[in-house]
Amino acid sequence: MNAGVSLEHNFSMLLLKLFVVLACFHECLSDPQVHHKGYMLTGRATGDFVPKITPTASPQPFLPLLAPSPLSTFTNSTSPKLSGLCMLNFTAAQSLISITSIDCWAAFAPLLANVICCPQLHATLVILVGQLSKETGVLALNRTLAKPCLSDIEQVLAGQGAGDGLNQVCSIHSSNLTEASCPVKDVDEFENMVNSSELLASCEKIDPVKECCDQVCQGAISDAATRLALKASDPLSMDGPHVLPQHTTRINDCKTVVLRWLASKLDPYHAKEVLRGLTNCNVNKVCPLVFPNMKHVANSCGNGISDQTACCDAMNSYVSHLQKQTLITNLQALDCATSLGLKLQKYNITKDVYSLCHISLKDFSLQVGSQESGCLLPSLPSDATLDKFSGISFICDLNDNIPAQWPSLSLLPASSCNKTIRIPALPAATNAQSGLNTEYILVYLLVAYSTAIMMLL
Ligand SMILES: *[C@@H]1O[C@H](CO)[C@@H](O)[C@H](O)[C@H]1NC(C)=O
Ligand SMILES: *[C@@H]1O[C@H](CO)[C@@H](O)[C@H](O)[C@H]1NC(C)=O
Ligand SMILES: *[C@@H]1O[C@H](CO)[C@@H](O)[C@H](O)[C@H]1NC(C)=O
Ligand SMILES: *[C@@H]1O[C@H](CO)[C@@H](O)[C@H](O)[C@H]1NC(C)=O
Ligand SMILES: *[C@@H]1O[C@H](CO)[C@@H](O)[C@H](O)[C@H]1NC(C)=O
Ligand SMILES: *[C@@H]1O[C@H](CO)[C@@H](O)[C@H](O)[C@H]1NC(C)=O
Ligand SMILES: *[C@@H]1O[C@H](CO)[C@@H](O)[C@H](O)[C@H]1NC(C)=O
Numbered sequence: 001m002n003a004g005v006s007l008e009h010n011f012s013m014l015l016l017k018l019f020v021v022l023a024c025f026h027e028c029l030s031d032p033q034v035h036h037k038g039y040m041l042t043g044r045a046t047g048d049f050v051p052k053i054t055p056t057a058s059p060q061p062f063l064p065l066l067a068p069s070p071l072s073t074f075t076n077s078t079s080p081k082l083s084g085l086c087m088l089n090f091t092a093a094q095s096l097i098s099i100t101s102i103d104c105w106a107a108f109a110p111l112l113a114n115v116i117c118c119p120q121l122h123a124t125l126v127i128l129v130g131q132l133s134k135e136t137g138v139l140a141l142n143r144t145l146a147k148p149c150l151s152d153i154e155q156v157l158a159g160q161g162a163g164d165g166l167n168q169v170c171s172i173h174s175s176n177l178t179e180a181s182c183p184v185k186d187v188d189e190f191e192n193m194v195n196s197s198e199l200l201a202s203c204e205k206i207d208p209v210k211e212c213c214d215q216v217c218q219g220a221i222s223d224a225a226t227r228l229a230l231k232a233s234d235p236l237s238m239d240g241p242h243v244l245p246q247h248t249t250r251i252n253d254c255k256t257v258v259l260r261w262l263a264s265k266l267d268p269y270h271a272k273e274v275l276r277g278l279t280n281c282n283v284n285k286v287c288p289l290v291f292p293n294m295k296h297v298a299n300s301c302g303n304g305i306s307d308q309t310a311c312c313d314a315m316n317s318y319v320s321h322l323q324k325q326t327l328i329t330n331l332q333a334l335d336c337a338t339s340l341g342l343k344l345q346k347y348n349i350t351k352d353v354y355s356l357c358h359i360s361l362k363d364f365s366l367q368v369g370s371q372e373s374g375c376l377l378p379s380l381p382s383d384a385t386l387d388k389f390s391g392i393s394f395i396c397d398l399n400d401n402i403p404a405q406w407p408s409l410s411l412l413p414a415s416s417c418n419k420t421i422r423i424p425a426l427p428a429a430t431n432a433q434s435g436l437n438t439e440y441i442l443v444y445l446l447v448a449y450s451t452a453i454m455m456l457l
Contacts, residue, residue: 080155083148088128090156096268100124101160102386104170109163111327111366114288115381116394118170123275125153126256129177130263130271137187139260140179147174161386180253182225183232190261193231194224203262206274208380212281217274221262225254277380284329284379287336289322289364291343298347305351312357319359323367323374330397331379333361337404340364345407352406359404 090097104117133139141149150173154166163169179185184193202220211217229250259278263271300307300314328336337354344353353359362374375396384394 080152080159082152082155086145086149086152088132088149088152092131093124093128093268096124096127096272097156098160099383101157101162102392103384104157104162104166105384105386105392106161106163108392109166109169112384112394113169114326115283115329115377116384119276119279119283120383121166121170121172122279123272125172125176126259126275127263127268127271128153130260131268133187133260133264138185139187139190139257140185141177143178146177149177150174179257181250182228182254182257184228184254185257187261190228190257193227199224199258200262200265203274204266206277208277208280211277212284218278218281221255221258224258225251228254228257280380284331285335287332287339288328289325289336291340292321294318294343294347297344298349301349301353302347305356308356311353315353315357315359319363322364325366327366327375327377328364329379329381330361330376333364333376334405336364337361338407341407354404354406361402361404363404
């Protein structure tokens with residue numbers, strides 16, 4: 001169904017409507033209301049969370065249902081015990097810190113880790129160090145300070161409700177606050193080596209959708225990082241277009257330094273938008289799911305599929321394991337469908353078992369609530385929100401009833417970075433660019449959605 005849908009990158013209302021019409025051609029008419037959902041995770045005790053779905057028909061996106069009894073669990077801020085050594089200014093980044101602690105809220109952090117929590121935590125580290133450089137003139141913490149500072153950051157976030165052990169969840173080390181192997185960390189030296197006005201012009205504002213393909217800012221960051229990284233090597237290689245493999249680590253470390261410099265030139269809010277936009281480009285390229293052994297599916301579905309029921313049972317059981325892992329974006333779901341399809345094909349499953357067994361993209365996502373409905377995050381996910389009555393909420397993509405596409409040689413790879421894109425990133429793109437709050441997004445979508453229905457009638 002989705003194969004024929006293509007959208008230009010510059011989203012317009014019309015294109016969204018078009019997509020909605022096509023995407024929910026079957027489903028919307030039968031039950032228009034199930035397409036508009038606010039999802040919320042309601043926290044009780046750590047480790048015991050029951051994600052709930054709230055089907056809503058009105059533009060009121062997050063119904064405060066079943067508020068957990070001591071509301072204080074959502075509002076208590078404990079005073080963090082700080083090392084006293086770290087001079088990062090947590091006060092100046094207060095709103096950033098509170099967004100991060102909600103994105104990484106308690107027991108939900110692992111579920112949101114890949115798409116929302118860790119990207120936001122990484123952005124926070126970059127911004128904190130970047131802001132500090134305005135005073136110190138250095139785009140890194142030294143090794144002595146990195147450890148206590150990382151610990152302080154964790155304490156500050158945990159004090160506002162974030163989960164413990166975020167550095168494990170997000171693989172953060174104290175070296176992520178230093179210059180690591182990048183040979184340049186002083187602001188003055190940086191600005192002498194890099195065309196900083198060009199860098200700033202390319203990155204001070206990014207279009208989170210176009211950037212992933214045009215790579216205007218990413219290209220400028222790579223150029224700058226490569227320049228910095230090559231300082232330590234043979235000066236002759238500065239002229240060459242080739243970067244030796246041993247340089248890649250150094251270039252990556254220098255990219256972090258470049259990001260900190262950018263963050264020092266922008267206010268924390270805009271820096272966060274830019275950094276998250278850049279991270280999203282990478283997040284959406286990779287399926288984060290771990291595929292367990294598929295021998296059982298192979299046995300039931302291989303060699304021409306003699307027993308369709310057995311095959312689909314095996315397939316459904318397999319997919320249900322994937323559904324316990326993590327929340328993913330719609331574009332990640334496309335990646336996951338392709339990856340799984342290719343793996344199954346390696347097991348000689350040649351028939352399209354996705355269409356045979358009605359596997360859809362949202363089947364790859366964490367299932368929420370007793371209705372067993374998938375929630376795909378938009379490709380440009382907005383931050384989670386915290387309501388002291390209803391808990392943690394986040395937005396799921398409405399266009400989530402899209403059949404998974406069986407990979408075929410002619411359609412490989414399903415690159416979202418093309419002049420056509422099958423899944424619209426509009427909801428969050430609007431969010432990221434204009435700073436509309438989530439309610440507006442849902443209202444906006446609802447309008448588009450109703451119009452789509454009217455166009456069908
Ligand atoms: C919230 O804070 C108050 C006062 O600091 C404390 O008595 C209470 O136990 C805390 N509640 C939770 C759930 O931590
Ligand atoms: C931290 O930032 C706040 C607000 O920008 C400012 O008032 C305060 O003086 C700063 N503190 C330090 C130690 O620089
Ligand atoms: C690390 O930085 C702090 C503050 O700038 C400074 O006091 C300290 O001496 C530095 N340590 C090292 C090992 O350079
Ligand atoms: C953090 O540092 C480790 C190595 O110390 C590196 O592998 C990892 O990519 C870094 N993470 C980020 C977000 O820079
Ligand atoms: C920086 O880049 C801009 C735009 O590409 C260019 O006009 C300018 O001359 C460059 N400045 C330096 C110092 O290279
Ligand atoms: C797939 O089929 C080929 C030829 O029919 C066979 O050689 C190969 O072992 C099979 N692979 C698997 C994983 O069953
Ligand atoms: C875009 O997609 C079309 C059709 O799927 C393909 O032929 C083309 O090579 C793709 N372009 C890029 C830049 O990936």
